[in-house]
Amino acid sequence: MAIVLSAQNLRKCYGDQVVVDGLNLSIQRGECFGLLGPNGAGKTTTLRLMLGLITPDTGELQLLDHAVPQQARAARLRVGVVPQIDNLDPDFTVAENLLVYGRYFGMSDAAIEARMPELLEFANLTHKRDVKVPTLSGGMKRRLTLARALVNDPEVIFLDEPTTGLDPQARHLIWQRLRELTASGKTLLLTTHFMDEAERLCHRLAVMDNGRIISTGSPRELIAQNIxxxxxxxxxxxxxxxxxxxxxxxxxxxxxxxxxxxxxxxxxxxxxxxxxxxxxxxxxxxxxxxxxxxxxxxxxxxxxxx
Amino acid sequence: MKPNIFALPQFSRRFIPIWRRNFMVWEKMAGSAILGNLADPVIYMLGMGYGLGGMLPQIGGMSYMAFLAAGIVCYSTMNSASFEVLYSTFSRMYEQRTWDAILNTPITLDDIVFSEVVWAGSKSLLSGLAVLLVIWLLGMSHSPLSLWIIPLALLVGLCFAALGLIVTALAPGYDFFMYYFTLVITPMVLLCGVFFPVEQLPPLLQNVSSVLPLTHAINLARPLLNDAIPAHFLLHIAVLLGYVLVGFYVALVLFRRRLSQ
Incomplete structure (x- = not known):
C-alpha cells in the first residue's frame, strides 16, 4: 500500500522544552490513523509540523509525495483540516463559509457551488444553508467544519480532537461520517483522547507521550501487547x-x-x-x-x- | 533546519481570496461604513472650518476651510487604515482565528499579511474618495489636480497599514492599541499640519514633524487640492513608499516570529 505520510526522527523544541522528540510515523493510503495522548503530549504540534505550519528542528517529513515544510503549499492543496478550536467565519452563513474557504484553494465559484449540495448533505446542514454561523449548535458547527475541510476533495484529512465538547448524539453522527470517509478511500489522521472514539474508528493507533510514540498498532494489538x-x-x-x-x-x-x-x-x-x-x-x-x-x-x- | 523569519516576502496571487473574504464581510455592513466615511469629514470640516475658520484670516493664501480639507483627507485615510489593521486584523488573527483557518489551505502567512495591507489600503482608498467627494460638494476644491488625491489616499493607507501591522504583530490584546493611538497617532495629528501649519511649532518639533509620514502626505495633498504641483513631490512619495516597504517587512518578520515558529 502507498505511504501517504511519513515522518522520520522529527524533533521540535521550544526553548528547553522538547515538544516532539524523535517521532517516527508512517501512514498508509486509506487508513484511519489515531494519535492518542494526554494533554501536552505533542499531538497538536505534530499536526502543525505535518502541515508545514512550523519547521522542525531536525527530521524528514513527506506528505503526499511533497517534502514538508519546503513544498507544504502543494501538499496542503490536497489536504483537509478540522482544527481543534472552531474557526468558522462568524459573519457568514453556512454556504458562504464553504464558498470563501473553497476560494482559498483556488477553486472557481462555479466549482464550489457544484460541490455545495453534496457537502451540505454530508453535514446534515442542507436546511441551514443560509443561516449565520453564530446561531448553529456546537454539533452543527463541527459538521460544518468537517464539510469545509472536504471542499477541495482532499486525499488526506487531519482531524484535531474532532468530537471534543460534543454531546453523544452529535459525536455519533460525526463518527458515522468519518467512517463513510474512510469507506470512500480517504486517509484520516485524527488526534483524540477519547478511547472509545479511537477504538471504533481507527485501523491503527499510536500512543504518544512527552513528544514520543510509546506504542503503535491496531486497537486489539495495543491491548494484546500492553496489558x-x-x-x-x-x-x-x-x-x-x-x-x-x-x-x-x-x-x-x-x-x-x-x-x-x-x-x-x-x-x-x-x-x-x-x-x-x-x-x-x-x-x-x-x-x-x-x-x-x-x-x-x-x-x-x-x-x-x- | 531553522526557519528564516528574515527571508524576503514571497508574494503570490493567493492573497486575492482573502481580500475578497474581507470585502464580503464589509459588504454586509457597507451602509454604516459608507455613512461613517462621509459623515465624519463633513462634521469635521463644517465644525472646525466654520468654528475656527471664522476667527482665522487666510492661511498660506487659502481659506481655513481649504487648508483644513487637505488635513482631513490624510487624517481620515490614516485613521481608516490604522483602525483596520489594529482592531480588525487582530480580531481575524487572534479572536476569530480566521488566519488559523486560512493557514490550513495552500495560503501562507506572507500571503495573509500582504492581504491585510492591501485590504486596509483599499478601505483607506474608499475613505479618501468619500472625503474628496465631500470636498468637491462643499466647493472647497475645483482643481483637476485634486484627482491625484485618489492614488495618494491609497499610498497613505498602505503606509499606515504597514506601520499599524507592526503593533498588531506585537499586541497581546486589544488594550495594547491604546499605546499606539496615544503615543503615535494623536501626536502625529497635532505635529503634521492637519489643523494648523507646521511652521507654528518650535524648531525641535518641526524637525520631528519632518520625518513623520503624515507630514509628507499633507505636503502632497494640500497643494494638489489648491491647484498647485507639490514642491519636492518625489521626495514625499519616496518617504511614504519607504514607510510602506520597511513597515511591511518589519511587520512580516514579527508575524512570522509570532505565528510560525
Whole structure:
C-alpha cells in the first residue's frame, strides 16, 4: 500500500522544552490513523509540523509525495483540516463559509457551488444553508467544519480532537461520517483522547507521550501487547486495605486509585472466587480496553499543562 | 533546519481570496461604513472650518476651510487604515482565528499579511474618495489636480497599514492599541499640519514633524487640492513608499516570529 505520510526522527523544541522528540510515523493510503495522548503530549504540534505550519528542528517529513515544510503549499492543496478550536467565519452563513474557504484553494465559484449540495448533505446542514454561523449548535458547527475541510476533495484529512465538547448524539453522527470517509478511500489522521472514539474508528493507533510514540498498532494489538486481557475493578471503602493484603495473590498487576482497585489478570476466576468471600466489596469484571492501555502507558496522574 | 523569519516576502496571487473574504464581510455592513466615511469629514470640516475658520484670516493664501480639507483627507485615510489593521486584523488573527483557518489551505502567512495591507489600503482608498467627494460638494476644491488625491489616499493607507501591522504583530490584546493611538497617532495629528501649519511649532518639533509620514502626505495633498504641483513631490512619495516597504517587512518578520515558529 502507498505511504501517504511519513515522518522520520522529527524533533521540535521550544526553548528547553522538547515538544516532539524523535517521532517516527508512517501512514498508509486509506487508513484511519489515531494519535492518542494526554494533554501536552505533542499531538497538536505534530499536526502543525505535518502541515508545514512550523519547521522542525531536525527530521524528514513527506506528505503526499511533497517534502514538508519546503513544498507544504502543494501538499496542503490536497489536504483537509478540522482544527481543534472552531474557526468558522462568524459573519457568514453556512454556504458562504464553504464558498470563501473553497476560494482559498483556488477553486472557481462555479466549482464550489457544484460541490455545495453534496457537502451540505454530508453535514446534515442542507436546511441551514443560509443561516449565520453564530446561531448553529456546537454539533452543527463541527459538521460544518468537517464539510469545509472536504471542499477541495482532499486525499488526506487531519482531524484535531474532532468530537471534543460534543454531546453523544452529535459525536455519533460525526463518527458515522468519518467512517463513510474512510469507506470512500480517504486517509484520516485524527488526534483524540477519547478511547472509545479511537477504538471504533481507527485501523491503527499510536500512543504518544512527552513528544514520543510509546506504542503503535491496531486497537486489539495495543491491548494484546500492553496489558493483561481481563480487568476486575473492585470498589468500596475497604478496597484499598483488601488490595494491600489480598490482591497480589490473585492478580498479576493491580493499581489503587482512590476507592477503586484495578486488578489486571489473565484468568479472573480465582480472583472472583476470592471476592465472593468479601461481601463488603463490589466489583466489575470486564475485558481490558484501550483506556486501560492508555492509563498504563501514560500514567494516572493529571496533566495540568496544556 | 531553522526557519528564516528574515527571508524576503514571497508574494503570490493567493492573497486575492482573502481580500475578497474581507470585502464580503464589509459588504454586509457597507451602509454604516459608507455613512461613517462621509459623515465624519463633513462634521469635521463644517465644525472646525466654520468654528475656527471664522476667527482665522487666510492661511498660506487659502481659506481655513481649504487648508483644513487637505488635513482631513490624510487624517481620515490614516485613521481608516490604522483602525483596520489594529482592531480588525487582530480580531481575524487572534479572536476569530480566521488566519488559523486560512493557514490550513495552500495560503501562507506572507500571503495573509500582504492581504491585510492591501485590504486596509483599499478601505483607506474608499475613505479618501468619500472625503474628496465631500470636498468637491462643499466647493472647497475645483482643481483637476485634486484627482491625484485618489492614488495618494491609497499610498497613505498602505503606509499606515504597514506601520499599524507592526503593533498588531506585537499586541497581546486589544488594550495594547491604546499605546499606539496615544503615543503615535494623536501626536502625529497635532505635529503634521492637519489643523494648523507646521511652521507654528518650535524648531525641535518641526524637525520631528519632518520625518513623520503624515507630514509628507499633507505636503502632497494640500497643494494638489489648491491647484498647485507639490514642491519636492518625489521626495514625499519616496518617504511614504519607504514607510510602506520597511513597515511591511518589519511587520512580516514579527508575524512570522509570532505565528510560525
Amino acid at each position: 493483561e486481557p481481563q480487568v476486575v475493578e473492585v470498589f468500596g471503602e475497604q478496597a484499598a486495605a483488601w488490595a494491600q493484603s489480598h490482591a497480589a495473590r490473585h492478580a498479576q498487576r493491580f493499581e489503587v486509585s482512590g476507592e477503586t482497585v484495578y486488578c489486571y489478570v489473565a484468568d479472573a476466576q480465582p480472583l472472583l472466587l476470592e471476592l465472593q468471600q468479601h461481601p463488603e466489596l463490589r466489583y466489575l469484571h470486564r475485558p481490558a480496553n484501550l483506556e486501560d492501555v492508555f492509563l498504563k502507558l501514560t500514567g494516572r496522574e493529571m496533566r495540568e499543562q496544556s
